Amino acid sequence: AQSVTQLDSQVPVFEEAPVELRCNYSSSVSVYLFWYVQYPNQGLQLLLKYLSGSTLVESINGFEAEFNKSQTSFHLRKPSVHISDTAEYFCAVSGGSSASKIIFGSGTRLSIRP
Amino acid sequence: NAGVMQNPRHLVRRRGQEARLRCSPMKGHSHVYWYRQLPEEGLKFMVYLQKENIIDESGMPKERFSAEFPKEGPSILRIQQVVRGDSAAYFCASSPPNNEQFFGPGTRLTVL
Numbered sequence: 762a763q764s765v766t767q768l769d770s771q772v773p774v775f776e777e778a779p780v781e782l783r784c785n786y787s788s789s790v791s792v793y794l795f796w797y798v799q800y801p802n803q804g805l806q807l808l809l810k811y812l813s814g815s816t817l818v819e820s821i822n823g824f825e826a827e828f829n830k831s832q833t834s835f836h837l838r839k840p841s842v843h844i845s846d847t848a849e850y851f852c853a854v855s856g857g858s859s860a861s862k863i864i865f866g867s868g869t870r871l872s873i874r875p
Numbered sequence: 876n877a878g879v880m881q882n883p884r885h886l887v888r889r890r891g892q893e894a895r896l897r898c899s900p901m902k903g904h905s906h907v908y909w910y911r912q913l914p915e916e917g918l919k920f921m922v923y924l925q926k927e928n929i930i931d932e933s934g935m936p937k938e939r940f941s942a943e944f945p946k947e948g949p950s951i952l953r954i955q956q957v958v959r960g961d962s963a964a965y966f967c968a969s970s971p972p973n974n975e976q977f978f979g980p981g982t983r984l985t986v987l
Contacts, residue, residue: 797978804966804980805918851917862908862931863968863976865917 763788763854767866775874776844782837782869784826784852794835795853795863796826805851811835822846847873877901879969879979887985894954894961896982900969907950908976909942912964924950957986 768783786792796808809820816828826837835852852866880899888894900907906925910918923931924944935942939957944950954961964983968976 805978807975807977810975862920862923862934863910863918864920865910867917 763792763856763864765852765854765864765866767852767869769869770867771870771872773872773874774842777841779840780838780842780846780871782850782852782871784835784837784866786833786835786852786854788833788854788856790856792854792856794826794828795855796820796824796835796837797851797853797865799849799851799868801848808837808850842871842873844873844875846871879904879967879977881965881967881979881982883982884980885983885985887987888957889987890958891956894957894984894986896952896954896965896967896984898950898952898967898969898979900950900967901977904969904971904977906970906972906976907944908968908970909950909952910966910968912966912981914963918966921952954984957984959986962986 764787766785774780794811797805798808799805809818809826811818811828819825824839826835828835849868849870851868853863855861855863879901882897908923909921911921912918920934922935922942927946939955941953962985964981966981967979970976
């Protein structure tokens, strides 16, 4: 069985500060890993994904995540956050084929203070 | 190409009524997934369907919940005799075979 653990339910940071949202997973098979973002009262948007290849993946708005197989982690980082990054962030995993159910973590609420 | 569409966006039902949630996948997508997000929680997988077939319903409650994806028309998630605990956001996602899932905006169900 697969599972995802997001260690922090809330992360408050000041604007322009760096941030790391932690994610650990467990799986007995090779996985695909995702970070989704949910802005208030909206649906989910895919932020970035790891399928194979380079372990460092980046999004278009400055976020990056690194797949670490030995530590079974996929932490999300951004060197300098903006007010507009305020949202809920979900780490997720799916099985060997992406055409299968996605298992989500419980989410981390990122709040940015001016 | 329009994204995944869900309607209604908001649905209010009284206890004991039926709720019908609709999901129109993206054009060319033949796979549909339903997820439920309870307040203050992450999304939980409910069911995975292809046209006219249920592939995986391991996340569906055993009673009152059903889903279909007919040959023509949207996928329907049906909840009979709703209870307050069914209040949640229900998200649909679609994908082509063996590819990324795209999520709809969700239907927020409130049971009074």
